[in-house]
Amino acid sequence: MKSSLFRAVAASAVALAALAAVAPPSMAAPRRKPAAVRTLPWVETAMQLRDKALTDDTAWNLVEALTTRFGPRPAGQESERRAAAWGAERLKAMGFTNVRIEEFPLVPWVRVSESGEIVGQFPQPLAVHMLGGSNSTPPEGVEADAVIFETLQDLRDAPAGSLNGKIAVVLQAIVRTQDGTGYGYANAIRSQGPEIAMGKGAVAFVMRTLGTDDHRLVNTGSTKRTPTMIPAFAVSPPDAAQMRRIARLGQLRLRLHGQSMAPADGRSQNVVAEIRGRERPDEIIAVGGHLDSWDRGTGAIDDAAGIAITTAAVKLIAQLPVRPKRTLRVVWFGSEELSQPDPTPGLQGGLHYSQDHKDEAPNHVAVSESDFGAGRIWKVGLPAGWQNGLFQRELMRVLAPIGVTFGRDASTASGDFTPMGPLGVPGWNFSQDGSKYFDVHHTPDDTLERIDRDELNQNVAAWAAILWMIADSDVDFRKPAPDYVAPPPR
Numbered sequence: 330m331k332s333s334l335f336r337a338v339a340a341s342a343v344a345l346a347a348l349a350a351v352a353p354p355s356m357a358a359p360r361r362k363p364a365a366v367r368t369l370p371w372v373e374t375a376m377q378l379r380d381k382a383l384t385d386d387t388a389w390n391l392v393e394a395l396t397t398r399f400g401p402r403p404a405g406q407e408s409e410r411r412a413a414a415w416g417a418e419r420l421k422a423m424g425f426t427n428v429r430i431e432e433f434p435l436v437p438w439v440r441v442s443e444s445g446e447i448v449g450q451f452p453q454p455l456a457v458h459m460l461g462g463s464n465s466t467p468p469e470g471v472e473a474d475a476v477i478f479e480t481l482q483d484l485r486d487a488p489a490g491s492l493n494g495k496i497a498v499v500l501q502a503i504v505r506t507q508d509g510t511g512y513g514y515a516n517a518i519r520s521q522g523p524e525i526a527m528g529k530g531a532v533a534f535v536m537r538t539l540g541t542d543d544h545r546l547v548n549t550g551s552t553k554r555t556p557t558m559i560p561a562f563a564v565s566p567p568d569a570a571q572m573r574r575i576a577r578l579g580q581l582r583l584r585l586h587g588q589s590m591a592p593a594d595g596r597s598q599n600v601v602a603e604i605r606g607r608e609r610p611d612e613i614i615a616v617g618g619h620l621d622s623w624d625r626g627t628g629a630i631d632d633a634a635g636i637a638i639t640t641a642a643v644k645l646i647a648q649l650p651v652r653p654k655r656t657l658r659v660v661w662f663g664s665e666e667l668s669q670p671d672p673t674p675g676l677q678g679g680l681h682y683s684q685d686h687k688d689e690a691p692n693h694v695a696v697s698e699s700d701f702g703a704g705r706i707w708k709v710g711l712p713a714g715w716q717n718g719l720f721q722r723e724l725m726r727v728l729a730p731i732g733v734t735f736g737r738d739a740s741t742a743s744g745d746f747t748p749m750g751p752l753g754v755p756g757w758n759f760s761q762d763g764s765k766y767f768d769v770h771h772t773p774d775d776t777l778e779r780i781d782r783d784e785l786n787q788n789v790a791a792w793a794a795i796l797w798m799i800a801d802s803d804v805d806f807r808k809p810a811p812d813y814v815a816p817p818p819r
């Protein structure tokens with residue numbers, strides 16, 4: 330790989346001077362390139378970090394430890410709390426400083442029991458999960474005739490009162506995509522379906538799981554929580570198809586049972602840790618993932634991987650002989666998965682981080698979360714005004730050799746960092762290959778076995794490189810790049 334990286338660069342003295350204004354070179358790494366190469370030490374260090382990350386064990390060891398020691402880590406529950414306490418100690422042992430656990434109140438949602446079956450002429454059991462946040466059925470369960478809708482729009486269009494005493498079933502499948510747009514579109518089935526069905530008189534709601542595989546696995550995930558919402562369930566793709574076939578043979582009748590709890594006095598927490606900058610420690614680049622997971626798998630791809638990728642990247646930088654100018658902060662967010670009772674949305678960890686660190690918002694240079702599994706990164710997006718210029722070109726010189734292309738769309742603070750956006754904090758974004766993500770997402774199959782070590786490390790490589798290039802420079806994403814030239818209109 331080295332020979333292709335260290336090709337000659339036709340950078341003029343003027344260009345190098347301009348780049349130096351954006352990102353003065355650091356003396357962090359020894360120069361070890363052929364004489365013909367014009368790469369700045371600043372970029373060279375990013376390349377060295379990238380290459381080191383590809384064979385580094387830190388991320389894998391973290392995912393393995395989190396999933397093995399704590400198993401599922403549902404928001405606000407004991408295993409999430411223990412994982413946070415363990416994480417704080419592990420971060421200290423890795424050399425992080427200012428390590429703290431920031432608690433916040435949370436109403437957890439606890440699955441107690443669930444079952445579903447087809448009754449009537451063709452009786453048989455169903456593979457079923459209660460949706461996260463669902464209210465319980467009566468102790469004896471709910472039994473009723475089902476009305477099948479092929480799409481959420483069909484349910485929306487059902488006449489008022491047409492579902493009185495019935496169970497609404499939406500069979501719409503999600504579409505497999507690289508970037509998750511299939512999930513983004515279908516997500517409304519889970520978040521809004523139960524409320525729409527209840528509005529038309531339904532006594533329970535069932536949906537085809539938001540999964541792209543065809544195995545008998547069900548993915549859970551949050552639906553809207555209100556005290557009066559009808560109980561809501563998901564069935565596996567084969568069960569959805571089975572229900573459609575049985576409905577064609579005659580009336581489909583279902584019996585559903587589900588019990589859940591929502592203890593009022595719960596707590597969750599964010600874990601925050603830093604590598605302090607050597608020159609401007611008040612300037613912060615914050616990255617992270619979320620520590621909580623759904624309750625059926627061990628939360629390997631969602632999102633121990635994100636925690637591991639970002640933490641490993643920062644740790645690699647901490648191992649350099651010289652610290653970067655700016656501070657690198659990792660946040661292990663609590664309670665990403667669990668939506669709170671209406672009207673508050675989810676992201677409790679993100680909301681509390683933005684509140685706890687509101688005064689520091691102007692000091693946040695940039696933020697980014699890893700929360701889309703462990704598939705390879707294929708695209709990077711920078712904030713508005715950074716779609717060209719020397720920083721972008723130098724960044725791509727580091728990332729292109731590991732299969733990352735550049736996205737023209739401007740990025741903003743996202744994921745758990747979304748609440749930082751309105752506080753004026755810029756965000757960059759890596760796009761991961763999510764083609765297989767929704768085969769596993771939120772299912773019992775979200776385990777360590779679903780992670781490919783090389784793909785995980787390719788992520789660490791990209792994160793370590795960009796983190797170094799931002800942290801050891803003067804880039805200010807709040808205004809356009811000094812050498813930005815707006816592209817011609819398309």
Ligand SMILES: [Zn+2]
Binds near residue numbers: 619631700
């Ligand atoms: Zn997640």
